[in-house]
Amino acid sequence: MRVLSPLFSVKKKVSESPLANALIGVVGSKGGVGATTVCVNLATSLAQNLAPDGGFTTLVDANFHQPDAALQLSCQPKHTISEILARAHSLEPQVIEACKNAVGANSGLHLITPAIDGSAGTTYNLSDLVSCLPSLKASSSTTVVDLPRHLDRSLVSLFDQCDIILLVVEPNISSIAATTRWLAAFRDLEYASEKILLVANRMGSKARLLEQQLLSTFSRNSIAILPNAFRAMETAQIDGLPVLSLLPKDAYSKAMRELTDKAILNLVFLRQQRATLLQEEE
Ligand SMILES: Nc1ncnc2c1ncn2[C@@H]1O[C@H](COP(=O)(O)OP(=O)(O)OP(=O)(O)O)[C@@H](O)[C@H]1O
Numbered sequence: 001m002r003v004l005s006p007l008f009s010v011k012k013k014v015s016e017s018p019l020a021n022a023l024i025g026v027v028g029s030k031g032g033v034g035a036t037t038v039c040v041n042l043a044t045s046l047a048q049n050l051a052p053d054g055g056f057t058t059l060v061d062a063n064f065h066q067p068d069a070a071l072q073l074s075c076q077p078k079h080t081i082s083e084i085l086a087r088a089h090s091l092e093p094q095v096i097e098a099c100k101n102a103v104g105a106n107s108g109l110h111l112i113t114p115a116i117d118g119s120a121g122t123t124y125n126l127s128d129l130v131s132c133l134p135s136l137k138a139s140s141s142t143t144v145v146d147l148p149r150h151l152d153r154s155l156v157s158l159f160d161q162c163d164i165i166l167l168v169v170e171p172n173i174s175s176i177a178a179t180t181r182w183l184a185a186f187r188d189l190e191y192a193s194e195k196i197l198l199v200a201n202r203m204g205s206k207a208r209l210l211e212q213q214l215l216s217t218f219s220r221n222s223i224a225i226l227p228n229a230f231r232a233m234e235t236a237q238i239d240g241l242p243v244l245s246l247l248p249k250d251a252y253s254k255a256m257r258e259l260t261d262k263a264i265l266n267l268v269f270l271r272q273q274r275a276t277l278l279q280e281e282e
């Protein structure tokens, strides 16, 4: 049974839901493993769940030089993240709202993106986003961030602000090795294990041995599985829509809804744990 059904069947206010002001970061273990695709489909899935209760989901593309989310969502931004970053030190809520580009009609999903030409990459650094993220997070029911992969202090500051981090891995040797390194970094940062959700993408293909290796290497981690969905991805790219909204019955969409439920369960657990700690401190 879907986790969301009991949580949302009672018309709870968005402010009471485990998704209230949640920040979910998505990072690829390596280039091209499907991180942006996970981002746009996860944000779509969250938006579908929150919209009936009047909630909004915002997807922030933090890849200033290579923004892809807008392409996958057929969104031609009227305003870009540069307008937010330029005002980082005195950021007004109206500026954030103006920079949210509505995706589709009444989808409950907004996109904050760098200009598609990558020009933000020569003017702004990730450090500029660090100070803006709390205001962005406060301005939406739920925020999903498509994170870059260069591990530096700024990326760590963004990771720190995330409630949970989805780390996308594929069944190939270099992605498995990279994931092992990322997990070591997260351990050094002393993140709770529930903060990290591994996403094994493109599973169920012919690379059986590598898939087994992936699953056994990360058997102690919380992991969600996404199938190899070449045809669905091709259709989605041609139509410029996420698989989840275009092909809701596809295996990828089903797995994405299960992934969403898993992420929410982790959020619920972490929030309850934090509440217990606070109570003990009082
Ligand atoms: N489960 C899947 N099955 C088949 N193709 C997929 C799957 N997930 C993603 N893809 C395809 O893989 C390609 C790369 O995806 P995407 O751009 O999301 O990767 P990325 O990790 O964000 O890359 P980058 O490192 O450039 O940011 C795209 O063409 C996408 O359609």
Ligand SMILES: [Mg+2]
Binding pocket: 035, 036, 037, 068
């Ligand atoms: Mg990407």
